[in-house]
Amino acid sequence: MRIAYALLDPGIGVFGTKGASVHVQEVIRALRADGHHVTVFCTRVNDDVPADLADLEVRRHRLPKGSGAAREQAVAAASAAIAEEIAAGDFDLVYERYSLFSDTAARLTEPAAPGDRAIPSILEVNAPLIAEQRQHRSLADEAGAWATTRAQLRGASLVSCVSETVAAWTREEGADPARVVVTPNGVNTTRITPAPRPVTVAEADAAPDAPVTVGFVGTLKPWHGTDVLLRALARTGPRLRLDICGTGPQQEELERLADELGIADRVRFRGAVAPEHVPAFLHGLDIAVAPYPAGEHYFSPLKVYEYLAAGLPTIASAIGTLPDLLVGGELGVLVEPGDVAELADALDELAADPAHRAHLAAAARAAAVREHDWRIRCRALLARLEAGAPIGVSA
Incomplete structure (x- = not known):
């Protein structure tokens, strides 16, 4: 055709x-x-x-x-x-x-x-x-x-x-x-794939103090809730790090916020990243987050489909289409939109539970290939x- x-x-x-x-x-x-x-x-x-x-x-x-x-x-x-x-x-x-x-x-x-x-x-x-x-x-x-x-x-x-x-x-x-x-x-499940060699549950259990990298992909605008993610990170244990892929009008404000919260050394702002480099970025993450604030949510977030295809345990706001996409929590952890404390607790709990992360990762990848390509x-x-x-x- x-x-x-x-x-x-x-x-x-x-x-x-x-x-x-x-x-x-x-x-x-x-x-x-x-x-x-x-x-x-x-x-x-x-x-x-x-x-x-x-x-x-x-x-x-x-x-x-x-x-x-x-x-x-x-x-x-x-x-x-x-x-x-x-x-x-x-x-x-x-x-x-x-x-x-x-x-x-x-x-x-x-x-x-x-x-x-x-x-x-x-x-x-x-x-x-x-x-x-x-x-x-x-x-x-x-x-x-x-x-x-x-x-x-x-x-x-x-x-x-x-x-x-x-x-x-x-x-x-x-x-x-x-x-x-x-x-x-x-999502393109051929382009977005799990990391070639993910950390095993045994390896994660053997290194309980090893850094855990949390990731966010998207434009830095208020309706993506990146400020909520920074505030939540400030409440988590020091082993958690945040890697942000993307830029936007809110970047300078978010960099100042990270400084004010005392977590600037735990946050990396990568700026704009060409789509062809996003798969490699996702391979470097342990947990992915879609921290949307409360409000009207009529869209279908590309980032979450990419997280699933990459076999990443995902934490997302329970808003709009996300509860259905994550099957009520079977494919990821759902939190109240805009709730800093709940997001921080979810990050700490998932970071401390490699077995749960591995389970979510496998289920997410399977669903992406089966239903969302x-x-x-x-x-x-x-x-x-x-x-x-x-x-x-x-x-």
Whole structure:
């Protein structure tokens, strides 16, 4: 199958290092692994090109410099141009990551001109972007954003949502319920693997005072709860160390906090790390953490899927999709969101129990391979589409 992958969000580079870019790359890898030919149409590329994607065909539509209304209009214009380019090609499917002011897939699935070929489409929705843009960035033309969003939701053959909360939002905004499917995030279990030689229970028992490395992967922003993790670490025994993979606007603040808490010598801030180096980073951990604070949690954290695939015992906040993902605690330890004391106790207890860590690690890896590989996710989507998802605008 020839697939046109459309990514018009100017904040996401196809070859970037943050989670959204990793998500894009992994979906493309999964589709290519099953023999599909993927061509990417985008507005941003970035320079961290993984070796296995060096041959990926990427057609970039550059946006003019600017912000606010001018940038929004430029994305809309790029969407129309990309739709024309895809229509002129011989593509079997359009896979679009939902972006504000883009309606590329909808234009192709329900073409305006009579007689033009309709191309089936999958619209991947990861968040209610209008609310996010309004709250965290700026939105000049909210009416225009809603118009293109509703066109996308009504026009796509299939609307693939990262969680049930997001799926409910798409239905409220006009997506036909028959076309909406929940597709949680996944992980490349070939790229993310357990450490070649994990420490055995016997070795850990024989060295009860050996350092235990706790790890976090992600952008350093308040809604990831890294400050909670630092405060919890300050309450744990001195053998625990924290290794942070990622950067973001909160990094300097977090470095100051580590200093104030007296744990700066126990914390390493690595900064931005290219996705190709993340597997090696995970191999150096004993425990992984997803310390989300309380609040709205409609997403499906990539980091936790990577922790599972790496065979890491994981501590995560009991919020959003995480209790189900960790099977109520069978695949990891769940703690109350934002509870510093409970997180500290969980860290100390897991550090002191190598047998429990080994059990969680084995169960996590098995679940990742069995249920959460990106190839499983993509195959299910394509099967759902082929099973009879309707094409065209819903009534």
